[in-house]
Every structure is written in structure tokens, then in C-alpha cells.
Amino acid sequence: MADFLTDKPANLQRAFLVGVQTDDMAADEGAELLGELKELVENLRITVARTTLVRLRHANPAMLLGSGKAAEIIELAKADEVDVIIFDKALSPAQQRNWEEQSGLAVIDRQEVILEIFADRAQTREAILQVALARMEYSLPRLTRAWTHLSRQRGKGALGGEGETQLEQDRRIVRDRIAHLKRELVNVVQQRDVQRRKRQRIPVPTCSIVGYTNAGKSTLLNTLTGAQVLAADKLFATLDPTTRQLVLRGNQKVLVTDTVGFIRRLPHDLVEAFKATLEEVIVADFLVHVLDVTNPNVEQHHATTLSVLQELGAAEKTTLTVFNKIDAATPAMLQRARALVPDALFVSARTREGLDALEERCLELIAEANTSTELVVPHARYDVIARLHEVGHVQAEEQQDDGVHLRGRFPPTQAAFFAPFVVKR
Template sequence: MAVFPTEKPSKLERAFLIGVQTSDMPAGEGTELLAELKELVENLRLTVVSSTLVKLRSPTPALLLGSGKAQELAALAKADGADVIVFDEQLSPAQQRNWEELTGLAVIDREEVILEVFADRAHTREAVLQVGLARMEYSLPRLTRAWTHLSRQRGKGALGGEGETQLEQDRRIVRDRIAHLKAELAEVVQQRGVQRRRRLRVPVPTASIVGYTNAGKSSLLNALTGATVLAEDKLFATLDPTTRQLQLRGNQKLLVTDTVGFIRRLPHRLVEAFKATLEEVVVADFLIHVLDVANPDFEKHHATTLGVLQELGAADKTILTVFNKVDIAAPEMLARARHLVPDGLFVSARTRAGFDVLETRCVELIADSFGSTELLVPHDRFDVVARLHELGDIQEQEHVDGAVRIKGRFPAAQSAYFAPFVVAK
């Protein structure tokens, strides 16, 4: 039996947005977040009929806002013909229920909007499972919003008794579904571990592209590797991680993975649900943090990404900061970027400007992690020479008496293979 507890009436088309500016938020942040919410809502193909920003001194348990303000906003939403109210603030299940009773309209919060956008964009089995798990966990305490027959009870047959209420039954079904999704995700994580171990048999350095949503991560991957990952000017254009091989100078290979974009107030349950996808970030040799330098809020996007990396346990990774879209950025934006990250790189995924410097820096980071080794390989072991070219970055190669002298950087995991030929480290 399928249960869809977050289902709304079939005709949700017109949204009324409510943003919140609290006393502990920097000036103007409420307005910025409300604009971001508008883009998120429009990604769900809803029409935003109106939006308003409310200054909140202290939240109330029942409605978040004061009752007078709530009634005023309810009247505005109805006057604008809205059929759904969207809060740019997390609502408790009770607050959502109270708002729906007050207005007679569907009421959702930022977290549910993000969950719906993710659900709309999920394609692979893993992404679908992860979004399904996050939605079910969000829905469990909110089942009373989704059913109108919750007081109905079912008897226990010949045993009699009051029976199990519909709400209890629905909760049990959702809990069973959560357990099933977690089991399926565990299988996916195990499969990814097997695939990773296979890759490590012929180890190639890895880098993960991270950053705020719509910063140009997929465009950068496409431009670097010739991939064809979906890259559109919208939030969360792609959720599924994509790994492609980048060929650097000296026959050095690098596996580059594009990951899901981050966003301010990313629901914690999504961070947890996407651990399987984002573990590529945790195991990467280094991270490429992409920022849209043409976006006036890139400093906040920088802080958001670092915060999510902290949650993932990846904050101590080597991070290469890349400011994208320099071809459309104003000079003052570039100056702000240099102040924020003095050693950051400046590129354009569209024009490929700055790619030479970016690729050189990647080679340097790989070299730092691999170290330099000199080997002497006999002429009758060209299989070893070929293998060394596959494994690492060859810096020097020359033929000497009866052998090939090679100097380069090779993965430590393969040290046993080339140990017999090592001259010096």
C-alpha cells in the first residue's frame, strides 16, 4: 500500500510567500533568502502571486507569528487568490496544521519546497531512494495534515476491542517504508564501496567539485572533461553525482566528480539522506570549491558550503577555490573575491579562461600527495614502464645502460609493485 502523506490538493498553482527577518539575522538576509525561495518555488512550476517579509522578534509556538499578524497575512493570501502559503522558515508540524486550519489553504515551509525540488530532479535509483527517505522522515510527524479520516478505527475481528486508528496504521506503514528505504540505501552504499575498491586497484587521484547550487559546477566539469552533464541556469539542475576522467599534462589522470549543490538552510535530513552521494566528497584527494563570482552573495555562498563540508566531516580536506564566471563579473566583484580567498583561481567555464592555471594547480596538488620517486627499469620490463605511465605523473624518462631511468610521482598504494625498481625517493 503506497502512502503519500505530503500530497497536496491536485491544483496548487498560486503561491503566497512569507519571508522572516529575525533579530539575530544580518540586515537584508531575510530579503535575500526570500528571493531565493521565490526561485525555488518557481522551480516547482508554481506562480508566485505575492511575497512579504515579516520582522519577527520572537517566535510563537502556535503560529510562529503573532495571531494578529497571522490573520492579516491569511487575508492577504486569500485576496491575492493564492492556494498555497510558503514560509521561508521551518515550521513545526503543529504550526503547519494551525496555519492550514486558519487559512483553509495548503501551507508548506522552505524544507518541504527543497524536498519537492529534489524529488522532481532525482533520476538515478540512489537519488530517488535518498529523496524518498528524506520525504518520509519529514512526513512522519505531519501525517495528520494528509488525512481527513484519522479518527476512524478498525476493529480486530472476532477479538473485538477498539482497534487500531487509521493514524496509527498510517504511521506504521510510513515507518516500515522508512526502514525499507534505509535497507535499500545500505545496499547502494555497499555497491558504491565495491566500485570504489575496483577503482583503487589502478588508483587514480580524485577530486570532487563542490559549491553552492547554480555556481556552474556541472558546466565546469563539462568544460574540463568533455562530459555532457545537464547544466542549466536553475537551482539543483542535477542531483546525481557524475565522475569523468580529466587528462592532465605528463599523462597524469584525475577523476573529477560533480556533486549536488548546497544551499543556505539545507535541511539536515537531506544532508543525512545524501551521505551516500556526498561521501565522494569525503574520500576525494582534494576538493574544487566553485563560486559564482558574478553573484553578489558569493561570500555567503562560500560560508554555506564550508558549513556543509563541516557537517560532512570534510572540512579538513585540501580545498582549491575556483571563482567561476569571470567573463561576466564586474571588477569590484573580482576584488572582493581576491580579498575573500587570496589564493583563489579565476576561470570561466564558458570561455575556458583560466583553465591552464587550474589544471597546473591540480597537477601540483596531486604531486604534493604522491611524492617523487626515481626508478631504474630493465629494458626487458617495458610492461612495468607502461604500467608506471598509467599510474602516475612521469617527470623525466631516459634510456641508460640496459635500463630506463624514470622519475615521477606514483600512488603509495602501488609502492609494492614498483619497489624492486626504486633507486631513490
């Protein structure tokens, strides 16, 4: 069976990147996105030989760019002896095919680069299935790229010739594979739902860390919880959601989940394929939105994350905005961040500066969601006291003759359990 994703050489080493600036984009947005594409491509260990930014007023249906500009780019690409031309803007299957026929080179777009990175990073069964599904759905309308070498074999009979017959067979195989992957994903998601329900039997508050890729989310999770999550300085360093327990003041526990980083122009199909992974965002009690305060594009990163949360149906979640990497920030960077989100917190996951304030704010958010209650528990019922510490936030505890007096905030779902000991609400 052909390689359904591409017909390009297996080992691409040199790339020519083409960015696009359109009239509806901010003045420097095309250049910023091209720089981001360069980082994405280098994450695939491909050398970027040349980049160019094209001003595009009207898209050409056949090639996206005009014929003169296309010829110029092809000439430069061949002079630089590159293996692949990569567009920052999505190419239609027909445009991709036309570019490859005219250039004799592999031609891909930003979406395919991201798919390749996701495939390289996926570790768990669920993430591997999600990447495979996204790649298959991307490749289906592009299968003709794998069969252009059979174009001369098409006959005039009812079946259309050997090439067309094989192409139709492969389309059926891909459609069957897509259906199979979707069924497998349903099973994996059901298993994860069972695990989540087990966690919720003792309703510990949950929080998801979200944000633009490479903002320091995994480092923050590691620092807060002592976890050992991969925290590398590269885009999409980790795809699989990782959940760890954080113990706050008063023995208040919260489950913190690190999620895949967001990015501008994240392919819509990929967001759909990763809905199951990002469900941790939807079911969390609150979100911690991490931003890199030193990044010159922090405003765009903030807007992108809010846009993806909107698409996930999580835009109304209680969200705590945190600017990370303040140890490397200048006063101008901090001022810019305060103007963007006035009530944000400022931390350094590397030096731990500001993390006490972050933990206190998490405690406040948990407390706001719970009911304030006073209880008296008999001395003999330390099982009740232990459970209250486990499921809620005990604000005060005092030993008296008639029992242990406690004041705190506890989830409404636990009301029936501690009702016999309540003295004041």
C-alpha cells in the same frame, strides 16, 4: 493510503511566499533568503503571486507569527487567489496544521519545497531512494494533516475511533517503509563501494567538485573532461554524483566527481539522507570548491559550503577554491572575491579562461601527495613504464643505453611494484 507528504491540492499554480527576518540574522539576510526561495519555488513551475518579509522578534508557538500578522497574510493570500502559502522558515507540524485550518489553503515550508525539487531531479536508484527516505521522515510527524477530515469520527472507545485507528495504521506503514528504504540504501551503498574499490585497484587520484548550487560545477566538469552532464541554469539541476576522468599534463589521470549543490538552510534530515551520495566528498583526495564570482551573495555561499563540509567531516580536506564565471565579472566583483579567498583561482568554464592554471594546480596537489622517485626501467619492461604513467605523474623520461630513466611522483601504495627499479629517492 493517503498522500503522506501533504494534503494539499495535487496541482499548485500560485503561491504567496513569506520570508522571516529575525534579530540574529544579518541585515539583508531575510530578503536574500526570500529571493532564493522564490527561485526554488519557480523551479517547481509554480507562479509566485506575492512575497512579503516579516520582522519576527519572538516566534509564536501556535502560528510562528502573531495572530494579527497571520490574519493579514491569510487575507492577502485569498485576495490574490493563491493555492499555497510558503514559509521560508521551518514550520513545526502543529504550526503547519494551524495555518491550514485557519486559511483553508495548503501551507508548506522551505524544507518541503526542497524535497519536491529533489524528488523531481533524482535519476539514479540511489538518489530516488534517498529522496523517498527524506520525504517519509519529513511526513511522519505530519500525518495528522491527512486525517483532519476524520476528526469528528473519533469515538470514546478503547481504539479512539475510526480516524485515529487509520492514522495509527498509516504511521506503522510509514515506519515500515522507512525501515525498508534504509535497508535498500545499505545495499545500494555497498554496491557502489564495490565499484569504488575496483577503481582503487589502480589508484588514480580523486577530486570532488563542491559548491553552492548553480555555481557552475557541472559546466566546469563538462569543460574539463568533455563529459555531457546536465548543466542547467536552475537550482539542483543535477543530484546524482557523476564521475569522469580528466587527463592532465604528463598523462596524469584524476577522477573528478560532480556533487549536488549546497544551499543555505538545507534541511538537516536531507543532509543525513544524502550522506551516501556525498561520501564522494569524504573519500576524495582533494576538493575543488567552485563559487560564482558574479553572485552578490558569494560570501554567504562560501560560508554555507564550508559549513556543510564541516557537517560531512570533510572540513580538513585539501581544498582548492575556484571562482567561476569571470567572463561576466566586473573589476569590483573580482576584487571582492580576492579579499574573500586570497589564494583562489579565477576561471571561466564557458570560455576556458584560467583552466590551464587550474589543471596545473591539480597536478601540484597530486604531486605533493605522492613520493618523488627516480627509476631505471629496462627497455623490455614497457608494461612497467605504462603503469607508472597510469598511476603517477612522470615528470621526466629519457631513453638511455641501460634503460629508460624516469623521474616522477607515485603513490606510496605502488612502492612495492616499482621498488626493483628505484635508483634514487
